[in-house]
Amino acid sequence: MSFRYLWVGLMALCVSCACQGQGFVKAQGQKLVDGKGNPLLLRGMGLGGWMLQEGYMFRLGNRGQQYRIREGIQELIGPAKTEAFYKGWRASHTRKIDIDSMAAWGFNSIRLPMHYQLYTLSVEQEPVAGQQTWLDEGFALTDRLLQWCKANQVFLILDLHAAPGGQGNDLPISDRDPSKPSLWQSEANQQKTVALWRKLAERYANEPWIAGYDLINEPNWGFQDPKDTRGTEESENEPLRKLMMDITKAIREVDQNHLIIIEGNGFGNNYRGILPTWDANMALSFHKYGNFNDEQAIQSFLSLRKEYNLPLWLGESGENSNPWFTDAIRLMERHEIGWCWWQEKKMGINNPLEIKVTPGYEKLLAYWNGKGPKPSEAEASKTLNELLDLLKLENNIYHPDVVDAMFRQVKSSETVPFKKHNIGKQTVIRAVDFDLGRQRSAYFDADSASYHYTPGVNTVGNRGHSYRNDGVDIEKKGDSYVITHTEAGEWLQYTVLAEKAGEYQAQFRVMSPADAALALEVNGKSALPEVVISARSGEWTSTVPQKIRLQKGKNVLKIRVIKGGFDLESMQLTR
Numbered sequence: 001m002s003f004r005y006l007w008v009g010l011m012a013l014c015v016s017c018a019c020q021g022q023g024f025v026k027a028q029g030q031k032l033v034d035g036k037g038n039p040l041l042l043r044g045m046g047l048g049g050w051m052l053q054e055g056y057m058f059r060l061g062n063r064g065q066q067y068r069i070r071e072g073i074q075e076l077i078g079p080a081k082t083e084a085f086y087k088g089w090r091a092s093h094t095r096k097i098d099i100d101s102m103a104a105w106g107f108n109s110i111r112l113p114m115h116y117q118l119y120t121l122s123v124e125q126e127p128v129a130g131q132q133t134w135l136d137e138g139f140a141l142t143d144r145l146l147q148w149c150k151a152n153q154v155f156l157i158l159d160l161h162a163a164p165g166g167q168g169n170d171l172p173i174s175d176r177d178p179s180k181p182s183l184w185q186s187e188a189n190q191q192k193t194v195a196l197w198r199k200l201a202e203r204y205a206n207e208p209w210i211a212g213y214d215l216i217n218e219p220n221w222g223f224q225d226p227k228d229t230r231g232t233e234e235s236e237n238e239p240l241r242k243l244m245m246d247i248t249k250a251i252r253e254v255d256q257n258h259l260i261i262i263e264g265n266g267f268g269n270n271y272r273g274i275l276p277t278w279d280a281n282m283a284l285s286f287h288k289y290g291n292f293n294d295e296q297a298i299q300s301f302l303s304l305r306k307e308y309n310l311p312l313w314l315g316e317s318g319e320n321s322n323p324w325f326t327d328a329i330r331l332m333e334r335h336e337i338g339w340c341w342w343q344e345k346k347m348g349i350n351n352p353l354e355i356k357v358t359p360g361y362e363k364l365l366a367y368w369n370g371k372g373p374k375p376s377e378a379e380a381s382k383t384l385n386e387l388l389d390l391l392k393l394e395n396n397i398y399h400p401d402v403v404d405a406m407f408r409q410v411k412s413s414e415t416v417p418f419k420k421h422n423i424g425k426q427t428v429i430r431a432v433d434f435d436l437g438r439q440r441s442a443y444f445d446a447d448s449a450s451y452h453y454t455p456g457v458n459t460v461g462n463r464g465h466s467y468r469n470d471g472v473d474i475e476k477k478g479d480s481y482v483i484t485h486t487e488a489g490e491w492l493q494y495t496v497l498a499e500k501a502g503e504y505q506a507q508f509r510v511m512s513p514a515d516a517a518l519a520l521e522v523n524g525k526s527a528l529p530e531v532v533i534s535a536r537s538g539e540w541t542s543t544v545p546q547k548i549r550l551q552k553g554k555n556v557l558k559i560r561v562i563k564g565g566f567d568l569e570s571m572q573l574t575r
Contacts, residue, residue, distance in 0.1 A: 025040060025155065025208075025212060025258075027282055030311055032311045042313060043108050044110060044111055044157070045343075046340055046342045047145075047343065049343055049345065051114055051115040054173070056172070063368060064171055065172050076364075077381050092392050093345075094145070095392070097392075098393050099151075100148070101393060102344065105403045106407040108154055109154060109155040112142065112156060112158055114158060114162070115138075117135075119138035119139060120133060120195075120196055120199075121135070123189055130188065132196075132199075146207060154209070157210070157211050158212075160214065163189070167182070167184070167220070168218060168219055169221065173217065183243075184239055193247065194243075194250045197250055198254060201255035202254040205255035205256075210258060212283065213258055214315060215248075216263060218268045219231060219263065219268075223236070223238065223239050232266035234265050241273060244274075259283055260281060264284075284308075285315035286298075286301050287316040288314055288316075288328065289319055290320060293328045298335070314328075317341055317342065318342040319342060319350060320449055321350065321450065321470065322401055322402060323461075324450070326405045326406070327449075329410045330410050349462070349465060349468065351402060354399060355390055356390045356395070356396070356397060358387075360375075360382060360386060361386070363375055363379075409437060416436050417436070417494075418436045419433045420497070421496040423499060423573055423575075429496070431569055432468065442470075444490055445471040445490050446489065449461050477567070482568060482569045486561045488564050491558055493558045494556070494559075495555075496554075498551065501549075504548055504575050505546065507542050507572050508571050509568075509571075510540070510568055511538070511539060511541065512566035513565065515533065517533055518561055520558070521560065522549070522550065523555055523556055527548040528548060530562060533566050540569065548573075557571075
């Protein structure tokens, strides 16, 4: 044997030994610990949209379930091309570059929302009733993802997101077909669920980079009262508890190592009747969307943690503005609770990556929504192939503001430039390129987050849903992104670098249906106490140039809204 191959063999053995010596994530009292017994705070991201599509992620409106999305595609391009499209989807959506990037951004864990149909046949398709047919693709995809996670020392959590038959009345979550028996209406579906978890546990029993098994995502079912379609009022939850206990028993027959993660009814949050625990290595997951980020919002879970002496994990969250993200994560980390956001990418701004929308895709949406003609097979194929290419990370729109809000802003109220603004003889600063930072540090907006699950609080955040996910309202008008819906008292901060000290002429490109006004501060002092904006509805104009003084090097400019209602495109500085 050559020295080269001996060295490679020794290195492989060292990696194997290190992996075996690493140990497994465990519940230790009210905390999670890593394989060496050190406290572990999971900071995670989910892969929503990869194995399981939900219509809202791709602006598909009432085509919520994946099987209905697939039917729509098949109607346009036929079964063979549809099958090829979904193979391409799974190859393009999540790749090693995605896991590498998330690790570089600061995430230490990934949650994999699994669709059971990639691992086994549905009950209706089984050639022999009661037997389980295993499919290679789901396991191969999971194996590959695990290798990418290992390479980055990132933990992987397996999450059964679409269980056999579907686990709730919110149909898109589990790709449920309501014309067939649900998970709770079919013993065969429950047996298949148990068998799938046993198969997964058998395969991954000795994989320490798998942090745990998230048994059933967001059950939402009224066991006692069918009218309780969301399962939020259920008081006993006996079928859910029994099934999770059966799954745990099957897992423990082949795997004594891994953490068992449970979710309550009512989208993971109704734990009435489910506890006490039935295994020594368990964690309680809850989900949090669109409510206030205060102790009261999580007090019931803090109480369960204390009463039953087990760790908490915020297994799913997101779909909001950056200020909400920062506040939610600060709340979790203050209480030593790990967290996981729902998805790395979709069509929209409130995730690290945004999938672009093409004109062809807009035509496809118009047809599916009954607002446009049916595209030809060739047109539809071209559009769908473009979509596969745009799924890839290098073709996504990266939103650094989202990542900054989830990591740096959690620990610091300092601001940093969103873009470099070097001020020369004549410089235009786009209004939407204000500094990165928390609400009240980099900007102030009267409506900075959505509290859609809080009765009577009808705020939105960025009302234009464009360009950035901060709480500032941004819309695309023509070829430009502009600040809109301005209100008195709001402000935006810009850190700039001036080549020379001296006087500069400042003017603002604005549009307003009524007379309005703004002010400008430079380095904390009033520079322009009032800049008048004359009413010219539908027409962009520039304000009268006025003198300000900048020092050489760093300057902090703050635009304040005195009288709102105007749109702001840019600020121009001329020496």
